Amino acid sequence: MQTIRGFRDILPEHIPLWQKVEKEAIFLFESFGFKEIRIPVLEKTELFARSIGEVTDIVEKEMYTFADRKGAKLTLRPEATASIVRSYIQHKMYATDPVRKFFMIGPMFRRERPQKGRYRQFYQIDAEVFGIESAFIDSQLIFLLNELFKRLGLTGLSAHINSLGCPDCRPSFQKALLNFIESKKDKLCENCIRRMDKNPLRILDCKVTGCKEALADAPATLDHLCNVCDDHFNTVKTTLEQQKVDFIVDKSLVRGLDYYTRTAWEIQTTSLGAQSAVAGGGRYDGLVKELGGPQTPAIGFAIGFDRLVEVMEQVDKSPGTNPLNLFIISLGDKAMKKGYHWSCELNQLGVYTEMDYRGKSMKALMKRANKLGAQYVLIAGENELAEHAVILRNMNTKEQVSLAVETLVPELIKIVKK
Ligand SMILES: [Zn+2]
Ligand SMILES: [Zn+2]
Structure with a gap:
């Protein structure tokens, strides 16, 4: 279709x-x-x-x-x-x-x-x-x-x-226009001839080249x-x-x-x-x-x-687009569940956050974060969750910090939302 x-x-x-x-x-x-x-x-x-x-x-x-x-x-x-x-x-x-x-x-x-x-x-x-x-x-x-x-x-x-x-x-102009059109009648298209009686002003809109030329010196409203x-x-x-x-x-x-x-x-x-x-x-x-x-x-x-x-x-080559603030990489079922709730909470607070729900590998997810232009990536795997600390990576400077899970969302907002 x-x-x-x-x-x-x-x-x-x-x-x-x-x-x-x-x-x-x-x-x-x-x-x-x-x-x-x-x-x-x-x-x-x-x-x-x-x-x-x-x-x-x-x-x-x-x-x-x-x-x-x-x-x-x-x-x-x-x-x-x-x-x-x-x-x-x-x-x-x-x-x-x-x-x-x-x-x-x-x-x-x-x-x-x-x-x-x-x-x-x-x-x-x-x-x-x-x-x-x-x-x-x-x-x-x-x-x-x-x-x-x-x-x-x-x-x-x-x-x-x-x-x-x-x-x-208008009447004085229309009279002058009609007189003029009458004198050019043989040079005008069928459509113009038809419009002569009904609406002479619209003849001036005609896009046919012959008509345009014939009407080049037509009277103007401005002179009337x-x-x-x-x-x-x-x-x-x-x-x-x-x-x-x-x-x-x-x-x-x-x-x-x-x-x-x-x-x-x-x-x-x-x-x-x-x-x-x-x-x-x-x-x-x-x-x-x-x-x-x-x-x-x-x-x-x-x-x-x-x-x-x-x-x-x-x-205007660079209209402002909405940059992706954070990409959450959740590895494993437990991390996926956590990541989902974090992302919704961040979205709700105005932080543009994405995650991937297809159970892909760490490598594939890093690639995706790059493709989406993420400013930060949050990495949460089974090990990180066990230690109650996840990794936040600044994709520009490549710097990484460890953030406590308990205070994650407020900490993230401080860093990610400038
Ligand atoms: Zn007037
Ligand atoms: Zn015409």
Whole structure:
């Protein structure tokens, strides 16, 4: 039996980096006032169709959607924002306190074309802020991401930022965009032509080379911003400058989802030589209302966890693993019984202790202790027990001491736990 195409196991030897990222992220999130939320992996298909947009790559081509045994149409979550918005509305969080900050870490599912470094079950670290329209929050999220990546050792960080405007400035932009697309119609692919009437903005996501070339000089939302959006974007830029966060204004950044308004961004790193995006986010001031809640400004981002770990594997060669403190070599039935109880007691007291239960020889057990990288080895045979004293060997210095059986555990803790 094998995993499904595009799915993978993350094996224990790769976990230390995943845990390092999680630890650092949770620590930062909590310092910035975010609370963890856990949401289901399965939701009604309608939730994603309505929030991400019917005419988007994700909803049209990539979602894992199926009917359950009663015929309900369900989808494995392709992203977290829609579910968190659903939760915010469902639990009427806006009524007690509209200002909420959440983070979540977990798997997402998209049936994309399999390619190196892309998985159909992939992981995201996601953060969302509700109830704050101020541009300071936009800057703060970008600042937070930048800080997290710096702490994780990433280099050449820069934020690519853009403003997608609001419902007030959209119509002027859409008109200009439609005129432009009309003039390039003969150069566009079938998919783009189909999207022209339904969702012209999504034509800008098209990955077909001919379309990309034809759309290189397409009108940008940035040139059609209303005064309020313009002020908002200026505040984001000046704040980032004051905070010394490197950024580039990128007019072509549109993000592939319908719900974004105003600030959208991607964080790029050059840690692997070429530029690659490790996180993206944006404001979505209309989505809470769209999904049935009161008008509530909101903003969030997602970090591509798999991609981030891939980058870190190149820059972080020695993630902290949990070293084996003690290996107990018990020779004979009596010593095995003693050793078992000692090891459990030490485990309970936080000393990482292992022993072998297969009745192997002294030589084989020493070999195993070496293989596991044990810092100390405790040797207990019939002779040692008869003399009520066992041997503790420091595997680094090769020094050995004799310890009394009666006071063994407290003595061991003094020596082994530094
Ligand atoms: Zn506007
Ligand atoms: Zn196209």
